[in-house]
Structures are given as structure tokens and as C-alpha cells.
Amino acid sequence: MRNYIYYIFLYLFFAFIFISCETSLTSEEINNQLNINYKPINIQAFNSYSNENQVNLFWTTNRPFQDFQIPSPPNVEVVKLYVSNKSPNTNFVQIYETKNTGEDSTIVYNLSNDKMYFFRIATFSAKGTLIGVSFPLMTSLGKEQNEYYSLSVKEKDHPLYFSNLSWKADGNNLAFVKADNSFSSNIYDLDINSFFVQQLTDYTSTDHRLMGISYSPNGDKIAFCYTPSITSGETNYRIWLLNIKDFEKEPVTSGRVDFDPTWLSNNTIVFSRGTHGPPNIPELFLYNSDNGTEKRITSDQKIYKYSPSFSASKNLIVYSGETSNRRYLYQISTSGENSATITENKFWKDLHPYWSNDGSKIFFTSNRSGHYEIWSVDALGTNYKQITYGLKKGQNRFYGRIDPNNKYMAIMENNLNGNHMLKLLYFNQ
Numbered sequence: 001m002r003n004y005i006y007y008i009f010l011y012l013f014f015a016f017i018f019i020s021c022e023t024s025l026t027s028e029e030i031n032n033q034l035n036i037n038y039k040p041i042n043i044q045a046f047n048s049y050s051n052e053n054q055v056n057l058f059w060t061t062n063r064p065f066q067d068f069q070i071p072s073p074p075n076v077e078v079v080k081l082y083v084s085n086k087s088p089n090t091n092f093v094q095i096y097e098t099k100n101t102g103e104d105s106t107i108v109y110n111l112s113n114d115k116m117y118f119f120r121i122a123t124f125s126a127k128g129t130l131i132g133v134s135f136p137l138m139t140s141l142g143k144e145q146n147e148y149y150s151l152s153v154k155e156k157d158h159p160l161y162f163s164n165l166s167w168k169a170d171g172n173n174l175a176f177v178k179a180d181n182s183f184s185s186n187i188y189d190l191d192i193n194s195f196f197v198q199q200l201t202d203y204t205s206t207d208h209r210l211m212g213i214s215y216s217p218n219g220d221k222i223a224f225c226y227t228p229s230i231t232s233g234e235t236n237y238r239i240w241l242l243n244i245k246d247f248e249k250e251p252v253t254s255g256r257v258d259f260d261p262t263w264l265s266n267n268t269i270v271f272s273r274g275t276h277g278p279p280n281i282p283e284l285f286l287y288n289s290d291n292g293t294e295k296r297i298t299s300d301q302k303i304y305k306y307s308p309s310f311s312a313s314k315n316l317i318v319y320s321g322e323t324s325n326r327r328y329l330y331q332i333s334t335s336g337e338n339s340a341t342i343t344e345n346k347f348w349k350d351l352h353p354y355w356s357n358d359g360s361k362i363f364f365t366s367n368r369s370g371h372y373e374i375w376s377v378d379a380l381g382t383n384y385k386q387i388t389y390g391l392k393k394g395q396n397r398f399y400g401r402i403d404p405n406n407k408y409m410a411i412m413e414n415n416l417n418g419n420h421m422l423k424l425l426y427f428n429q
Contacts, residue, residue, distance in 0.1 A: 040132050040133060040135060041131050042061050042132045043121065043123060043132050043134045044060040044061060045058070045059060045060040045370075046059045046120075046121055046134040046135070047137070047370030048137045048139045048370050049369075049389070050139045050386070050389055051141070051389060052142060052143045053109070054107050054108060054141075055108045055117065055119070055141070056105065057081065057105060057107070058103075058105045058393065059079065059105070059121050060102065061102060061123055074129065075125060076100045076123040077099065077124060078097060078098070078099060078100060078123070078125075079097070079098055079099075079100050079123055080094050080096065080097045080121065080124065081094070081095055081106065081108075081119065081121050082095065082120045082122065083108070084136075085112075085115045085117055087118065088138060088345070088346075092120060095108065100123070111141055113141050115140065116139075117138070117139060118136045118137065119136065119137045120136045120137070121133070121134045135347045137369055137370045138348070138369060138384075139369040142386055142389050144389040144390070144391060145387075145388060145425035145426055145428060146426045147423060147424070147425055148408055148424040148425065148426055149423070149424040150421050150422065150423045150424070151421070151422045151423075152419065152420070153176065153178045153420045153422045154181075155177065155412075156177075156183050156209065159396075159398040159399065159414055160351070160372070160398065161211075162212045162259070162307075163212060163213075163307055163399055164177040164211055164213060164399075165399045165401045165410050165411075166214045166215045167401055167402075167410070168215045169215065169217055171405040171407070172193060173189050173190065173191055175189050175200070176189075176213070177210060177211060182206050184203055184204055185203065185208070186201045186202065186210065187199075187200045187201045187213055187224060188200060190422075192403075192408070192424060200222070200242060200247060201242060201247070202247075205228070208227060208229065208230070209225075209227050209230045209237075210224060210225070212259050212260045212261060214262045215263075216263050216266055217263055217265060217266050219244065220243065220244050220245065221241050221242060221243055223239055223242075223262075223269050224239070224242065224261065225237055225239060225240070225258065225261065225271075226238065226240045226251075235257075235276075237256060237257050237258050238252070239251070239252055239258050239259075239269065239271050239287060252269075252289065252292070253285075253294060257273060257275060257276055258273050259282075260306055261287075262308050262310055264286070264312075264334060267288060267289045267290045268287070269286070269287045270284055270287075270297075271285055271287065271308070272284060272308065272319075273285050279301070281301050282306065283296060283298045283300075283305060284305050284308060284317065284336075285297065286334070296336075297334065297335065297336035298332065298336055298339075303323050304321060305330075306321070306351075307320045307351065307352050309353050309354045309355050311355035312359075313358060314359040315334060316332070316333060316334075316338075316359075317334060318330070318355060318379075319331075319353065326345070326346070326349070327349040328345065328350055341381070342362065342377065342380075342381040343381055347368075348366055348367050348368045349367050350365070351364060351365040351372075352365040354399070354400060354402070356376075357402065359379070360378065361376045361379075362376065362378070362379065363376050363402065363409075364377070365397070365400060369386065371394075371395070371396050372397055373387070373388045373390060373397050374397050374398075374400035374409070375400075388425070390413075394416030395413060395414070395415055395416075396413070397411045397412070397413055397414075398411060398414065399411055402427055403427075406427060407426070407427060408425065408426065408427055409424070409425045410423070410425075
């Protein structure tokens with residue numbers, strides 16, 4: 001009886017929602033709906049892959065809730081494609097229309113090389129009624145960077161979550177995290193001239209977790225996050241230091257949820273610290289290796305703070321902050337003052353920020369194009385540029401670490417089959 005009443009309630013609830021969607025709209029009203037981010041009903045996926053000549057767009061429409069004995073959303077009969085070269089919120093015009101086939105694609109030509117474009121698709125019923133609108137995609141025409149080196153790498157953690165690449169100050173070595181066949185993670189170092197790979201840590205347990213690495217400015221230490229156990233209730237994430245000369249390791253912060261270290265100087269590290277219990281909203285802290293002291297520099301408890309990166313020329317920290325289930329880039333001084341939002345948006349996730357060597361740009365990972373690529377923006381939140389252009393469906397790029405000599409960009413590439421590739425791309429700017 002209870003199940004019967006439950007399904008009657010669902011029937012009435014979704015009937016009200018989907019019937020209310022069945023309203024005829026003029027072309028001006030449709031554009032208004034595009035501008036205010038209409039719900040993506042019936043749109044399962046929308047993605048773009050660009051090169052120097054064209055933008056390839058792929059989408060999948062479906063009928064959610066079809067397994068329930070309740071009214072389904074209106075049947076999607078037509079899909080329309082819109083574009084704007086102004087912003088993700090305004091000035092959309094229709095450029096393509098097709099009969100709905102579930103999975104489909106199209107190619108857009110005759111675009112300008114010097115413009116950023118925003119695409120959205122909208123689904124319509126047989127009566128021409130607007131049903132759903134996708135989130136916008138952001139992309140531009142561009143050429144993929146040429147590859148210098150690649151190495152297959154198994155990672156215990158998905159590259160979406162932690163920054164597991166770090167250049168040595170001379171630009172000749174790159175540290176990275178790799179797991180063996182038993183999923184025991186360790187830090188390795190790649191000599192980019194000889195391609196010799198050296199294992200730097202010797203952890204053998206499969207219960208530990210190691211991630212978030214950072215070379216010190218003078219290259220004699222690597223800071224990393226480590227917990228000896230990932231068993232629930234036994235975790236103790238702390239910042240550790242690895243001495244490159246003798247490979248000795250020691251924990252230096254008090255834990256239990258310390259992660260994402262990066263160096264401000266040879267004796268100072270900024271890192272994120274959460275709490276073992278609720279609410280676990282990470283704040284930024286400084287650790288001084290000369291006297292072993294820790295100092296909190298943020299305390300708003302509103303923004304989840306991840307992946308800090310420091311610019312010596314700007315004396316600023318940039319980090320990826322999460323609020324309302326969205327990830328933006330923020331910057332703040334080392335004293336905790338002058339906080340500012342750099343990439344606030346309603347649609348995308350901006351991750352793994354990393355200052356350029358001269359402090360003029362911030363490189364970051366974003367799903368603006370429908371999947372993760374490397375982007376750049378200036379410190380004021382203007383002049384966005386897509387840096388990498390993956391051409392294979394299901395391919396994502398993470399990190400975007402420029403070497404100190406501005407010659408290579410190190411990325412971690414993730415494919416549909418779950419394989420991870422460490423790649424060095426020639427950096428052309």
C-alpha cells in the first residue's frame with residue numbers, strides 16, 4: 001500500500017513538472033531561457049573537440065525516469081544548436097537543427113581564430129515546445145601541442161583530485177606519483193634529458209595513500225601528503241618531507257587532514273587542512289620548517305580550499321575553491337588578506353591552478369569544453385585561453401605544469417579505458 005501511494009505521488013509530481021514544461025515560446029523567449037540556464041532535461045551529455053579549422057560537437061539525449069511508471073518527459077523530436085561569441089549567458093543564435101536520434105554530432109566551420117565561442121543545445125517536442133537546454137560549452141579554434149615524451153603511469157587516485165606533478169627548479173627533472181601493480185604508490189623522478197626514471201620513496205603497503213607533491217625551490221626536498229592507512233577511522237593525512245640526498249622521510253605537520261602542499265620559500269610551505277569530523281571545510285595554513293610552527297591564514301569556513309599555488313613575483317596564492325558545488329579560482333595574499341575571485345561562473349569546474357613563471361598567467365584544469373583540458377587566465381580573471389586541444393573522445397588532460405625554462409608543459413592524460421599517460425608537450429605561447 002505504501003509503495004502504491006509513493007508511486008501515485010511521483011506520478012503527480014513529475015506530471016506537474018513536465019506538463020508545465022510544455023509551453024510554447026517565441027524565439028526571443030527561447031533565447032531568454034538559454035541566457036538563464038534552463039534545466040537540461042533530456043540532455044545526458046554535450047562535448048566539444050576543437051582543432052585549428054573546426055569545432056566538433058557531440059551530444060546524447062535520453063529520457064530520464066523511463067523505468068518508473070510515471071509520465072516521462074515530453075518526447076524529444078528536434079535538437080537545435082546555438083552559439084554565442086560574447087558570453088555563456090547572452091547573445092545566442094541558432095546555427096543548426098536536426099531530428100533527434102539519441103546520439104548525434106555536427107561540425108562547425110568558418111569560425112574566427114581570435115575568438116572564444118560558447119555553444120548550447122536545446123531539445124524540443126514535436127509541437128516546437130522547448131524541453132531542455134544544456135549548460136554552455138566554451139572553446140576556441142587551436143592546435144594541439146606537439147609531444148616531446150610520454151610514459152604510461154598507473155595512479156591510485158584519479159588525476160581530477162590531486163596535483164601529482166612537480167618540476168625541479170632547474171627544469172631538468174620532473175617528480176610524479178605512480179602506483180605499481182599492487183597499487184602501492186610512490187614518488188618517482190624523471191630526468192627529461194635522458195628519460196631515466198628513479199624511484200624516490202619505497203612504500204610497499206597497499207593500504208597507504210600518497211599524493212600532492214611539490215619540489216622545494218632549491219630542489220633538495222619534496223613535500224607530499226601521506227597517510228599510512230586509508231582504513232576508516234585510522235587515516236592521518238599529514239605533510240611529509242622527503243630529503244633528496246639521503247631519501248629520508250619525516251612528517252612535519254600535525255594532521256589529521258593535511259594535504260596539497262606547495263612551497264613559498266625554502267623554509268615555508270602553504271597547505272590545505274580539513275577536519276577529521278564535520279564540517280571538514282579545508283582552510284589554508286603555513287608551515288615553517290625552521291621552527292616547526294603552523295599558522296592559519298584563512299578561516300571563513302565558507303569555501304573549500306584546494307591546490308594552492310604561490311607566485312613569488314606577485315606574492316599571491318591562487319587556489320581552487322568549492323562553494324555551492326561549483327569550483328572557482330581564488331587568490332589571496334600570504335597574510336590572508338586581499339582575497340579575490342578570479343574565475344567565478346555558474347557552469348564549470350576550475351581545478352589545479354598553477355602560476356606561470358613570470359606571474360602574469362594562471363594555468364588551470366577545466367571542463368569548459370565539455371571535458372577537461374588545460375586553460376590559462378590572467379590574474380584579473382580576463383583573457384581566457386584554451387591551451388591543450390585533445391582530439392579523442394573521452395580524453396581528459398590535467399595539471400598543466402610549465403617547466404621553469406618555459407620549454408615544456410607536463411600534463412597527465414586520462415582516457416576512457418582508465419589509462420593514465422604522463423606527457424611532456426612542447427610549450428608554444
